[in-house]
Amino acid sequence: MFPGMGKGMNPKQMGKMMKQLGIKTEELEAERVTIELKDRKIVIEKPSVSAVEMQGQKTYTIMGEEKEEGKKIPEEDIKMVMEQAGVDEKKAEAALKKNEGDIAEAILELKGDE
Numbered sequence: 001m002f003p004g005m006g007k008g009m010n011p012k013q014m015g016k017m018m019k020q021l022g023i024k025t026e027e028l029e030a031e032r033v034t035i036e037l038k039d040r041k042i043v044i045e046k047p048s049v050s051a052v053e054m055q056g057q058k059t060y061t062i063m064g065e066e067k068e069e070g071k072k073i074p075e076e077d078i079k080m081v082m083e084q085a086g087v088d089e090k091k092a093e094a095a096l097k098k099n100e101g102d103i104a105e106a107i108l109e110l111k112g113d114e
Contacts, residue, residue, distance in 0.1 A: 021054075022054065022055070023054045024052070025050060025051070025052050025053075026051045026053075027048075027050055028060075030047050030049040031045075031046065032044065032045055032047070033047045033062050033064070034069075039071060039072050040068050040069065040071045040072065042067075042068060042069075043068075043069050044062055044064040044066050045064065045065065045067070046064060046065075047063060047064035048062070048063045049061070049062050049063075073096045073101060077096055077101065077103055078092045078093050079092075080103055081095060081096060081103060081106050081107055081110065084107045085110035085111055087110050091110065092106070095109050095110050
């Protein structure tokens, strides 16, 4: 930590010190932030976003309430449910989504509908 930094330093002093160190900060007015992962998306609505640039590198800090979107069901799972339950792709995918990706539960549900 740098001398003088801490509880007693006001935001203006902090900003001035950061500028002297070559650190640039910027508040961004974002409406939504989406992080796309391999199997799902994390969405943050009405986030507070800060960008910090130091030594040519930008780092983003995002704060807000997150929600998950679009958990993607693997194609292999859909095919397995289709084959085992004897249903079309649409029904197999719907059963997997309803059962949170649990293949056995999806098959049992679909076979119970017979």
